Amino acid sequence: MSRTHHYPLTVTWTGAGEAGTVNYRVYGRDHEITADGPPPLLGSADPTFRGEPERWNPEQLLVAALAQCHMLSYLSLCARKRVVVTGYLDEAVGTMAETGDGGGRFTEVLLRPRVTVAAPEMVERATELHEEAHRICFVANSVNFPVRHEPVISVAAAGQGA
Structure with missing residues (x-):
């Protein structure tokens, strides 16, 4: 018997700043990953792609x-x-x-x-x-x-x- 599992989570972009994506170099890549149960996971892009090195990519x-x-x-x-x-x-x-x-x-x-x-x-x-x-x-x-x-x-x- 086959069983199906679902893993709902939410990714919320927190790097919009005041201007959003007006330019590739100015918008933030920071985001937050949340799900019921665990604490939020702070994410970003790889630093090579203008992300924050202290956050998970x-x-x-x-x-x-x-x-x-x-x-x-x-x-x-x-x-x-x-x-x-x-x-x-x-x-x-x-x-x-x-x-x-x-x-x-x-x-x-x-x-x-x-x-x-x-x-x-x-x-x-x-x-x-x-x-x-x-x-x-x-x-x-x-x-x-x-x-x-x-x-x-x-x-x-x-x-x-x-």
Whole structure:
């Protein structure tokens, strides 16, 4: 049985200032993303496109969504397959190429999860589960560019987590 999920949110432009979009160089790219439950997320454009560096940009959020989805899918699989993960860190990076017409597209995202497991006998299965996590990740299944993985699995020292 297929189920459908909806994710309503609101994006409100807050960078209009007094003049709005009278000129490409003067209007603000600042905006706020809100949804029922979480606190507002402050967004802007990438600083390359006249955005504010202290705010999240759409490109970062796309990479974050892929990294989050992979991690959550992976942790779920590990819990069900009795692989005890005690630490997880991913320093993901997305690559986007601009096109001559002012547009662009992502060419790939590289996930680099560093996973710590509780015991040496879990390392092989922990490594294998990254492929299955990728296969079931909702967000990875929704993009039209490669999402690659370079996982590194280590074993927790006795009495330690990550």
